[in-house]
Amino acid sequence: MEETRLAVYGVTGFVVLVTLVSGPLVGAVDLTQEPRGCTAQIGSGTADVSVESLPDSATISKGQFGAETYYLEVPDGSVRATNVSGQPILSYTISIPELSRSAGPTLFLCTHQSARQQLSIQRLTIDESELDADSYDASLTLLLRGDGEEITVREQSITVEVQR
Amino acid sequence: MSDSRTVSAADVSRVVARIHTRSVRAGRLVVGDQRGLALFLGSLCYIALLTRVGIFITDTYTTANAFVALTEGHLSIERAVFGPSLDTPGMHVVDGQLYGRNYGQLVLSLPAYWLLEGASVVADLRIALVAVWSLALLWFSVVLGRILDYRRAFALSGCVLALVLFLANVAVATPVPEAIVPVLAMQLTSILSGALVAVFAYRLVGYLATPRVGVVAGVLVVLGTPIGFWAPIPKRHVFTTLCVLLALFAFAKSRDPETPRRDLVHGGAYAAVALLAWIHAPEALVLLVTLVVADFASSPAARYRSLPVVGGVFVLALVPFFLTNFLIAGNPFVPPRLLRSFDIADAGSSVVDPGGADGDPTADPGSGGSGAGGGSIVESLVGLLDAIVTAGTTFVRLLVGGVETATERTSDLYRTFVRSGYVVANSGASEEAINLSVLESAPVLGSAVAVPLAAVNRLRANFDPRRLRDPRPATALAVVVFTALFTLLYVERLPLHAQVTVRYLIPLYPVSVVGLVLLTPIERVCRKETWTVAWTVAGGVLIGGQVVAAFVLSQGLALGEAFQFHALVGLGLAGVLAVGATATPYTDRFDRVVAGAIGLATAGTVVFSLLVVTAYATGLGRYPVDGGQLLPILRVLADLLSAV
Numbered sequence: 001m002e003e004t005r006l007a008v009y010g011v012t013g014f015v016v017l018v019t020l021v022s023g024p025l026v027g028a029v030d031l032t033q034e035p036r037g038c039t040a041q042i043g044s045g046t047a048d049v050s051v052e053s054l055p056d057s058a059t060i061s062k063g064q065f066g067a068e069t070y071y072l073e074v075p076d077g078s079v080r081a082t083n084v085s086g087q088p089i090l091s092y093t094i095s096i097p098e099l100s101r102s103a104g105p106t107l108f109l110c111t112h113q114s115a116r117q118q119l120s121i122q123r124l125t126i127d128e129s130e131l132d133a134d135s136y137d138a139s140l141t142l143l144l145r146g147d148g149e150e151i152t153v154r155e156q157s158i159t160v161e162v163q164r
Numbered sequence: 165m166s167d168s169r170t171v172s173a174a175d176v177s178r179v180v181a182r183i184h185t186r187s188v189r190a191g192r193l194v195v196g197d198q199r200g201l202a203l204f205l206g207s208l209c210y211i212a213l214l215t216r217v218g219i220f221i222t223d224t225y226t227t228a229n230a231f232v233a234l235t236e237g238h239l240s241i242e243r244a245v246f247g248p249s250l251d252t253p254g255m256h257v258v259d260g261q262l263y264g265r266n267y268g269q270l271v272l273s274l275p276a277y278w279l280l281e282g283a284s285v286v287a288d289l290r291i292a293l294v295a296v297w298s299l300a301l302l303w304f305s306v307v308l309g310r311i312l313d314y315r316r317a318f319a320l321s322g323c324v325l326a327l328v329l330f331l332a333n334v335a336v337a338t339p340v341p342e343a344i345v346p347v348l349a350m351q352l353t354s355i356l357s358g359a360l361v362a363v364f365a366y367r368l369v370g371y372l373a374t375p376r377v378g379v380v381a382g383v384l385v386v387l388g389t390p391i392g393f394w395a396p397i398p399k400r401h402v403f404t405t406l407c408v409l410l411a412l413f414a415f416a417k418s419r420d421p422e423t424p425r426r427d428l429v430h431g432g433a434y435a436a437v438a439l440l441a442w443i444h445a446p447e448a449l450v451l452l453v454t455l456v457v458a459d460f461a462s463s464p465a466a467r468y469r470s471l472p473v474v475g476g477v478f479v480l481a482l483v484p485f486f487l488t489n490f491l492i493a494g495n496p497f498v499p500p501r502l503l504r505s506f507d508i509a510d511a512g513s514s515v516v517d518p519g520g521a522d523g524d525p526t527a528d529p530g531s532g533g534s535g536a537g538g539g540s541i542v543e544s545l546v547g548l549l550d551a552i553v554t555a556g557t558t559f560v561r562l563l564v565g566g567v568e569t570a571t572e573r574t575s576d577l578y579r580t581f582v583r584s585g586y587v588v589a590n591s592g593a594s595e596e597a598i599n600l601s602v603l604e605s606a607p608v609l610g611s612a613v614a615v616p617l618a619a620v621n622r623l624r625a626n627f628d629p630r631r632l633r634d635p636r637p638a639t640a641l642a643v644v645v646f647t648a649l650f651t652l653l654y655v656e657r658l659p660l661h662a663q664v665t666v667r668y669l670i671p672l673y674p675v676s677v678v679g680l681v682l683l684t685p686i687e688r689v690c691r692k693e694t695w696t697v698a699w700t701v702a703g704g705v706l707i708g709g710q711v712v713a714a715f716v717l718s719q720g721l722a723l724g725e726a727f728q729f730h731a732l733v734g735l736g737l738a739g740v741l742a743v744g745a746t747a748t749p750y751t752d753r754f755d756r757v758v759a760g761a762i763g764l765a766t767a768g769t770v771v772f773s774l775l776v777v778t779a780y781a782t783g784l785g786r787y788p789v790d791g792g793q794l795l796p797i798l799r800v801l802a803d804l805l806s807a808v
Contacts, residue, residue, distance in 0.1 A: 004319045008306060011323045012299060015330050019295040023287035032290050032339040064721070065728035066585040067597040123722040125596055 045086015088146030230264025268442030358395025388766035389673035431477025438481030566652030596724035610738030693759030704767025
């Protein structure tokens, strides 16, 4: 029984001690660090971006399990970003003018990341009532923004097929 | 010299001993006994797992900004600390000054804020939170060992678990953004209320049935209903649920002549109504009507002697509510929800992402601005009359609308309670099908099919109105009345978007669990097959959880698809349970099967809740105000498991 008590008090004491020692009053050690080392001003600097692959088609299909809404699904693409300075912004967008919808991620490039960047677009929900055609023309755009200027890395058109 | 030193040492130890006895006594007042303590600590640890720090629905901007104003010592909101502007849903305006709502919840959250501010002086907040969580886990397993009489094994494994999880969390800890601390304080208070909901479900059922069944009820409430899901989200729903359970518990105790200080306890039930009014007045009206009806039906004539005490406690408990109203509207009887809304477009709130709106069904725009009165007594009385009339007519209108909905719009009812699927959003924007029905959210309520069967059985056996004077039938009556009125209050506007698990009806989940145990042979199942329930919950979460997670992750489902998949699984489990439950009033041969079905239904809700905080965390809103998962290991897990 005594050793059980010892273990409980020991663990409690240790946890409290670590908490206090790492606190601002003692400040012996900082245990919480921001995970990324990217601290440069967002939108500053520049980079060399080359396209590895971009999808040439996308689909709009109905959700499963009674989810009913339609989802735009774009296969992943990828780019290589080299010679990164600062933290320039890379935006990747698919836009479908006929549906007046667009979607896509914004990436903040920085030297601490790997050069290869995955380009994936979260599935966009589209209401069935909006879909009146079997396919739509869409465009993929890769824009790099840094140091106040905007460079179009790539712009290409793709076809979005509706699967009913 | 040495003599005085001995005296002072004895003084210190005496003071320490007194503080210890006092805090033990205070603790016992809240959690009741060792089982209640275990349930409290266990629920706390579980809900903390499900916690993400941040704002998830736009009208929380309003309450969070109101809370910041409160921490600075004033009621009116001066700046938008959170959110894009002050034009957020639920913002009210009086004479050009802006005010929030749900002030009861905000005032109750103040101690947590001061505690966090104090803790941040001596400790890194994230480390402190992780430390508290680890120690709560350790304490939980020590108490569990005491209850199950395996002290050594539980204490030692608790030590190892707490230590390992503490170190793992510290290894991947990130700082808590300083700006989010007010929101975190609101969340911690809400988490505390969530754990207390489980405790009071246990104490209520434990008191009316047996402690063992009470524990099962408490566990079902925290694991098998969306209480765990909503407790970390700083909205009113879990607070209002706690008020309801407090009222029911006090009411149940007040039926028993043996209860010490019976009149005060009876008044306590009405004090819970007053507290609820401070948070959300229309819901308090439902609870008040419930209590009055149940009181009338179950009190012998002699009980009316206690009326002055009960009324006195009620009025006293209403003072903070009246005071807040007076300070804001200049009239003690006009709560913020009856004031003119600030939002020009009157658009209603929305889940930050994905879009949707929180047009509060109980807000009554028709009576806007009635509160800008002066301070004289006559005007106050006119205000009181006005408030009573407004509240009364709104209440009746909502109930009538509810009855109409229930009889005419059965498909909406079906979508709210049974099968959700895709609901076209009122806002017109396309939304993911992420709003589950009541049964899909809490499959354990599938056993409700046994209620009418058991009722017929019991009424045929013996019906004597005088039996209503006993605590158990009286409380069962209160549960039934509350469930009916509360459903009618909201059902007209349901199904709504931005609900996820029918959050407007959150108080109904624990109340239904209590009702099921009181009204149906589920009580017998829980008593006889306690361990079957326990082991199927554990097995369902550990094995079933992995199967579900593997499926969801491998299929690359979109958020709406994943939610609807869980909905179908939940519905299936509810169906199995419902079939089993129909047999329970007639035979106990299938009790083990029913217990297994209860366990699996509960596990289904746990798996869904755990996946929401990990696999679906990025899909269900990328929040502008976000401090990430409360526990760092869950953040890492979420990064690994991200499914949508």
